[in-house]
Amino acid sequence: MNDAAVHDDHHDHDHKPTGIGRWLFSTNHKDIGTMYLVFSLFMFFVGGAMALVIRAELFQPGMQFVDPQFFNSMTTVHALVMIFGALMPAGVGLANWMIPIMIGAPDMAMPRMNNMSFWILPFAFTLLLSTFFMPGGAPAGGWTMYPPLVLQLGDGFPFLIFAVHFLGISSIMGAINIIATVFNMRAPGMTFMRLPLFVWTWIITAFLLIASMPVLAGAVTMLLTDKFFGTAFFDAAGGGDPLLFQHVFWFFGHPEVYILVLPSFGIISQIIPTFARKPLFGYASMVYATASIAFLSFFVWAHHMFAVGMPLTGELFFMYATMAIAVPTGVKIFNWTATMWKGSMTFETPMLFSIGVLFMFSIGGFSGLMMGITPVDFQYHDTYFIVAHFHYVIVPGIIYGVIAGVYYWLPKWTGVMYDEKLGKLHFWLSTISVNVLFFPMHFIGLAGMPRRIPDYSTQFADWNAIISIGGFVFGLSQLILVWVVIKCARGDGEKATDQVWESAHGLEFTLPSPPPFHSFTTPPVVTDATAHS
Amino acid sequence: MSVDKLKRTVLGLIAVSLFFVSGVVLAEYPLNLTEGVTPTSQKVYDLHMTIFYIVTVIGIAVFAVMTWSIFHHRKSKGAVPAQFHHSTFAEITWTIIPILILVGMAIPATKTLVFMEQTGDAEMTLKVTGYQWKWKYDYLDEDISFFSSLAAADNEARQLNSGIDPSTIENYLKNVDNPIVLPVDTKIRILTTAADVIHSWWVPDLGWKRDAIPGYINDNWTYIEEPGVYRGKCTELCGKDHGFMPIVVHAVSKEDYVTWVAEKKAEQAAASSGKDMTMAELMEKGKTVYGTNCAACHMPNGEGGAAFPALAGSAIATGDVANHVDIVVNGSKNNPMMQAFGQQLNDADLAAVITYERNAWGNDTGDMVQPSDVKAARK
Numbered sequence: 001m002n003d004a005a006v007h008d009d010h011h012d013h014d015h016k017p018t019g020i021g022r023w024l025f026s027t028n029h030k031d032i033g034t035m036y037l038v039f040s041l042f043m044f045f046v047g048g049a050m051a052l053v054i055r056a057e058l059f060q061p062g063m064q065f066v067d068p069q070f071f072n073s074m075t076t077v078h079a080l081v082m083i084f085g086a087l088m089p090a091g092v093g094l095a096n097w098m099i100p101i102m103i104g105a106p107d108m109a110m111p112r113m114n115n116m117s118f119w120i121l122p123f124a125f126t127l128l129l130s131t132f133f134m135p136g137g138a139p140a141g142g143w144t145m146y147p148p149l150v151l152q153l154g155d156g157f158p159f160l161i162f163a164v165h166f167l168g169i170s171s172i173m174g175a176i177n178i179i180a181t182v183f184n185m186r187a188p189g190m191t192f193m194r195l196p197l198f199v200w201t202w203i204i205t206a207f208l209l210i211a212s213m214p215v216l217a218g219a220v221t222m223l224l225t226d227k228f229f230g231t232a233f234f235d236a237a238g239g240g241d242p243l244l245f246q247h248v249f250w251f252f253g254h255p256e257v258y259i260l261v262l263p264s265f266g267i268i269s270q271i272i273p274t275f276a277r278k279p280l281f282g283y284a285s286m287v288y289a290t291a292s293i294a295f296l297s298f299f300v301w302a303h304h305m306f307a308v309g310m311p312l313t314g315e316l317f318f319m320y321a322t323m324a325i326a327v328p329t330g331v332k333i334f335n336w337t338a339t340m341w342k343g344s345m346t347f348e349t350p351m352l353f354s355i356g357v358l359f360m361f362s363i364g365g366f367s368g369l370m371m372g373i374t375p376v377d378f379q380y381h382d383t384y385f386i387v388a389h390f391h392y393v394i395v396p397g398i399i400y401g402v403i404a405g406v407y408y409w410l411p412k413w414t415g416v417m418y419d420e421k422l423g424k425l426h427f428w429l430s431t432i433s434v435n436v437l438f439f440p441m442h443f444i445g446l447a448g449m450p451r452r453i454p455d456y457s458t459q460f461a462d463w464n465a466i467i468s469i470g471g472f473v474f475g476l477s478q479l480i481l482v483w484v485v486i487k488c489a490r491g492d493g494e495k496a497t498d499q500v501w502e503s504a505h506g507l508e509f510t511l512p513s514p515p516p517f518h519s520f521t522t523p524p525v526v527t528d529a530t531a532h533s
Numbered sequence: 534m535s536v537d538k539l540k541r542t543v544l545g546l547i548a549v550s551l552f553f554v555s556g557v558v559l560a561e562y563p564l565n566l567t568e569g570v571t572p573t574s575q576k577v578y579d580l581h582m583t584i585f586y587i588v589t590v591i592g593i594a595v596f597a598v599m600t601w602s603i604f605h606h607r608k609s610k611g612a613v614p615a616q617f618h619h620s621t622f623a624e625i626t627w628t629i630i631p632i633l634i635l636v637g638m639a640i641p642a643t644k645t646l647v648f649m650e651q652t653g654d655a656e657m658t659l660k661v662t663g664y665q666w667k668w669k670y671d672y673l674d675e676d677i678s679f680f681s682s683l684a685a686a687d688n689e690a691r692q693l694n695s696g697i698d699p700s701t702i703e704n705y706l707k708n709v710d711n712p713i714v715l716p717v718d719t720k721i722r723i724l725t726t727a728a729d730v731i732h733s734w735w736v737p738d739l740g741w742k743r744d745a746i747p748g749y750i751n752d753n754w755t756y757i758e759e760p761g762v763y764r765g766k767c768t769e770l771c772g773k774d775h776g777f778m779p780i781v782v783h784a785v786s787k788e789d790y791v792t793w794v795a796e797k798k799a800e801q802a803a804a805s806s807g808k809d810m811t812m813a814e815l816m817e818k819g820k821t822v823y824g825t826n827c828a829a830c831h832m833p834n835g836e837g838g839a840a841f842p843a844l845a846g847s848a849i850a851t852g853d854v855a856n857h858v859d860i861v862v863n864g865s866k867n868n869p870m871m872q873a874f875g876q877q878l879n880d881a882d883l884a885a886v887i888t889y890e891r892n893a894w895g896n897d898t899g900d901m902v903q904p905s906d907v908k909a910a911r912k
Binding site: 061062063064066067068069072135136137140141142146148149151152154236237241242243276277278279280281282283284285307308309312315316319320323324326327330331333334335337338339340341342343344345346347355358359362363366369370373374375376378379381382383443444446447448450451452453454455456457458459460461463 | 563564565566567576577580581584585588591592595596598599602603606607608609612613614615616617618619620623624627628631632635638639642643645646647649650690691692693694695697698699700704705706707725729730731733735737740741742743744746747748749751752765766767768769770771772773774775776777838840869870
């Protein structure tokens, strides 16, 4: 081979760097997307293992396995790992993989920053998880890091703060990249109102990230200076205010909820029309509803803090604002239902998980509405009722959406159809166990079991035993997903067509399965007829 | 059959069928919010049920449409997909109707909230202070003040691998050494605050919970209508033993309350007399005080735990007496977790517990600390 041939080879689409360097120095949106997704799956099991420690301890009354301090570390780090390590990277990973090929772009706008935003994550979690081996142990004051309690953490404290800083930087870089990509790199004819809904939900999510992550960074920096530099931002004895932290934290924390859920809404908005063989109902109202939810999310933060003792007018304002969010959320649910209505549905695994989202996210929405009613929230607050609520929106809401997306696009990514039998088994085992796991939490919460306790009164014993059984079955069922993914990655299965699904639309389905290493070298032209909506 | 009974029967049937599926037979199955014993708790319960019924009806309607569609509009039944993708009428309808339902919910909610916030005209005031991990109660009109911790039997049973079956203890983890006594048919103002970290004071039967925050004094009220024992818990994560600081309220008649106040005052006067004690007295009292205040972190055998230093054989508990007294009374400069117990315990209790720590578990220093020594060490 002479020099000219090597030179030619360099211009070939599918020239891939090889070895570990392909991943360490990657600037390719697909490889970075894959790394994000694999990392997310790994952290899902790390966080899941902590959940199983919690459920093992709560299986029976009495303390059997761990001491209360370690139990608190489990609840705290479970939440941090799941939110920042599993859910957010899963969303960014899907965005990385899909957004360039859904809008007809060759790659992300800022490929080197893309690499950096991923590679920060393993370091951030090394910092966080290393605290388990430090004097004073891992963070145990709850993922919300409320002072003054969080300031009692031992040597792990600065590691917690810097881990959160790193995670924030990573998310902000990801968000900037997504906005830059969508605003500048759409194919000719791909107008904003022709964008696939997954792309729309991600633009809105990216703006939420940019607006809320710096607020969290500010709040945790103030914790750091309170602990080490003698400030008293949150110390009443020094003229500070412990509640200030809660207000600032939840100003980040509530938009964060939508940062997690909106991409999942986007995913099922892609999937339901495909398997109903019918266009998405009310595309424009879906976009507006998503934007309204995002906008309203900045005005409801204090509904996480009704029990702190706000003035009446404050409680009323946050109650009304919270109730208002039910309207655009309802519009989305109705639009998905109308998309299925009079369709011609088939129930492949991605569709099953999407329908799971519709039903079970709604259950979480109903309990959310109940908790928005301030006077009754005084009873619900910090009980298992709220644990039931947010796990219903996160597990069969957000995680089901992500899993649906993985099944939907896995054949596109690997060029191989996944094992449908295993997929269905995964869905049914998960769905039965997730309800055994989370539904009885409503009962014990209403009956008076507080959250974040390592031991409980014997009246709650039977339900807790049932919940723990559900938890272990759910956790183990997720291994099926790993097996399905491994099978596809090894090319073990039927060859997928370019369109993959009979009625799939969108630019990603015009590319071969798997798509070439560099997606669109000549931009496709999008018309009304070929647009996804 | 009353509506109430019907409600319970239906909930019971649901529960029983669930147990049937899971194959577990249960003696009792808590399912719903308590109706409680105050006007507030009754209003809150009614509001809870109203909203629950509304969302249940909406849920059934929406799920019915989805289910119908799933069963009838499927390809295997030969369904041909319609191609509609927009209807302004439908979209306006399903925006307006939810708004109307929400307004319908907001009206009773606002009324209840306004009712709950009327804290004026109270006949007596109870101040609640959260500590890691116990409650302090001050009866502001009576000059009565005491701490309330998890009862000793519960505390022993809840230790890691204690070998004690929790089901042998009635109201496991909901018993305290010093319950609060409150009169019925009295408007009682309850102030919540905290000394260290944020706690939250919750007795479900009273119908609300409120955070106890250092630097804040939150204002609440209750009016108990039925005598009885009402149990609650701390509901804001406050560290290691968050799960082990229950609340017990004895609601008694007004006459019984007056009697209790007199007894409690006499008891407190006796405890603060300040006279010297013998070694046996100190050790006996010290063991009890240690069990309720120190054992949670330093463990009953004085061995400490992962994040908490051991006392058995420690340099502090076997070294300089004055230094030991200073750390227990005024807190540790090096370890923020070690609180200043001078604010929480009287001189006799402190003298006893320090003496106990210096002579238990093979520390055998022979040192005796008297209430007068503690008094001198207070800053």
